[in-house]
Amino acid sequence: MTHHPDVDTAQLRARYPDVFSRPASARLATPAMIAAALALLVFGLVDLDFSPSRLVAGVSQLGWITMMMIPPDPGASLPLYLKALGETLSIALLGTTLAALFALPVSLLAARNIVPSGFFRFPVRRFLDSIRGVDTLIWALVWINVVGLGPFAGVLAIAVSDFGAFGKLFSEAIEGADQKEVEGIRASGGSALHEIRFGLMPQVLPVIAGQVLYYIESNTRSATIIGIVGAGGIGLQLAEQIRVLEWQKVSFLILMILVAVAAIDFISGKLRFAIIGRRAVA
Numbered sequence: 001m002t003h004h005p006d007v008d009t010a011q012l013r014a015r016y017p018d019v020f021s022r023p024a025s026a027r028l029a030t031p032a033m034i035a036a037a038l039a040l041l042v043f044g045l046v047d048l049d050f051s052p053s054r055l056v057a058g059v060s061q062l063g064w065i066t067m068m069m070i071p072p073d074p075g076a077s078l079p080l081y082l083k084a085l086g087e088t089l090s091i092a093l094l095g096t097t098l099a100a101l102f103a104l105p106v107s108l109l110a111a112r113n114i115v116p117s118g119f120f121r122f123p124v125r126r127f128l129d130s131i132r133g134v135d136t137l138i139w140a141l142v143w144i145n146v147v148g149l150g151p152f153a154g155v156l157a158i159a160v161s162d163f164g165a166f167g168k169l170f171s172e173a174i175e176g177a178d179q180k181e182v183e184g185i186r187a188s189g190g191s192a193l194h195e196i197r198f199g200l201m202p203q204v205l206p207v208i209a210g211q212v213l214y215y216i217e218s219n220t221r222s223a224t225i226i227g228i229v230g231a232g233g234i235g236l237q238l239a240e241q242i243r244v245l246e247w248q249k250v251s252f253l254i255l256m257i258l259v260a261v262a263a264i265d266f267i268s269g270k271l272r273f274a275i276i277g278r279r280a281v282a
Helices: 009-015 024-047 052-068 078-110 118-132 136-147 151-175 179-187 192-231 234-243 247-281
Strands: none
Touching (some): 052 247, 078 192, 078 234, 078 247, 118 151, 151 192, 179 192
């Protein structure tokens, strides 16, 4: 039988006073946070007029709509829907590409290891934050009023929204790059542009490419949403069919969107793996 030595409690208390003598504020912090979260939840449910009876009625209505969607049927509008889907994919691809092209040089100005001075770097970062803080749907409504209805407004909305997001992501990737390659180029007499071109860019381009591919997939869904407000694409067709209660066509459009997103996810995953693989071999 194992013999345990006597434990000197007084010595342990003296060595770990925070464990044995926690202040009342520390002991009550976790219960207070849980109580505050529950109170906020209850307040939100009351303030938003949450009603279990309405929820049950809504679920039954949802079941009825689901039954009306079966079987999916495009009718005679299949060519129109395929064209609209291609338009949505074009909006996502073009908007994301434009955002990446414009964000890359700006992200260099927001990176700490490129621009050490916070006086110059701070306004660039706040500019990117202000653009990123506005949702793509809001940008779509803005551009629809500026350039009119259609896919051009959708491209501009995605490009502007992703410009802010890419600027932040790219600058963080640049800041996380290994500085040894940059120091080697500097030691060999290279200029600041050489350090960026040959020291930083080869490291961060695979990361940037992976982020752009992911956003193309995500923006396919975003292009569908902004199409509902008039920015073109399959979202516009979806909104029109919901408005006239053509549920079989609605279900067919939803299936088209799901298949398109799944295909883009598969292709972008393969491309990301290929990029990372080539980088690992190098």
